[in-house]
Amino acid sequence: MPFVLSVARHGARPGPDRVGGVLRRLADDVPAAPATERTAGEELEGVLTDPAVVVDVVLRLVREGARSIGVGAGPLPDGARGGPAHLHARRALEAAGQRGVRLAVRGAVLPDAADAQAVLSALAVVVQRRSAPAWEAVALVGAGRTQASAAATLGISRQAVGQRLAAGLWELERELRPTAVRLLERAAG
Template sequence: MRVLVLTVDQRGSTRAGAGDRVPEVLAGLATLTTPAGAGVLRAFERTAGDEFQGVLDDPDLLAPVLERLLRGGGWSIGIGVGEVEEPLPESTRAGRGAAYLHAREAVTSAKSAPWHLRVAGDRPAARDLESALWLWAALLARRTARGWEVADLVDSGLRYDEVAARLGVTPSAISQRAAAAGILEGLRARELVTTIVGGLLQDGSPPAVGAERSHP
């Protein structure tokens, strides 16, 4: 079985006032499902210290999980792509296999990587996923609180004119906020991430998005 294993470590937890953010984040991630109602394959759970881990087998779930983590900030995120030993245990942290090893490698290198996020796997497209995630993370990092307000309402299914009515501003103002927040680009980034993950989780060996490359 091919899966994604996410290993996530809180950064700066020993600083004064930082506190333990893991329980709050785990509670939020537990509520995430796909539009079809599917959830994570194995629930996110604390593994040790300030680290937690989860297993995904649905391409539609990676983007909402990562958006929540990137929005809050303060995490080193490692994504491992590959096989796991079956039958998969009920406890996330009891699992074994290549995907777990890749996730450990990724979270270790994420501590000094752009956006504190790395992807490791057994296929060239793992690099394509990492590149797409770095670009998406850069877009999300520039989004202000007002931009997130519009993004959340759009995600709930409202049109721009309905968002404007809800917030008591003009449609033009909402269009300007949406452009500044990169909402359209963010939606395309989610689609791209989901497509790449779908290929990575296939049993075959689909070509990487950027397979013809000579640079490191």
């Protein structure tokens, strides 16, 4: 089932164009993100089929900052624009602009879309509030390194790595990601 991500920069503040850089980083870091493209000005849109990749891309975009993110879940007849998934994404993007977390999900199954939005919003808050030292530990351990190996790389104790992971709510993120994936699948119908 397809998912459409619609992303816009907050407000109309002048400044450097960040969309090109975001697209390059997504293409480098997220396997299915090359389907993401600039649609107009500081907006981008992507059609993805794997809900786990949707979660990865959403959290990556949240970490990039200053974006409103709409996720549409539902049918996409022959990949055509204007299908239900695109309409859900557009409505989600409009709703995201009114929310503190700047993230919304709309889908074919409303209760599951609302639940997916709640879980993704919680994950977004975790990502937004994570400190640079916590990100260092998360990056290493998330890539499969042990805490002892991460500690050696960072020049700190294994306990300090554990403290950074705890402060960065790494365990909570790992627990919530599969829930977000399941809810996105259900929201698509």
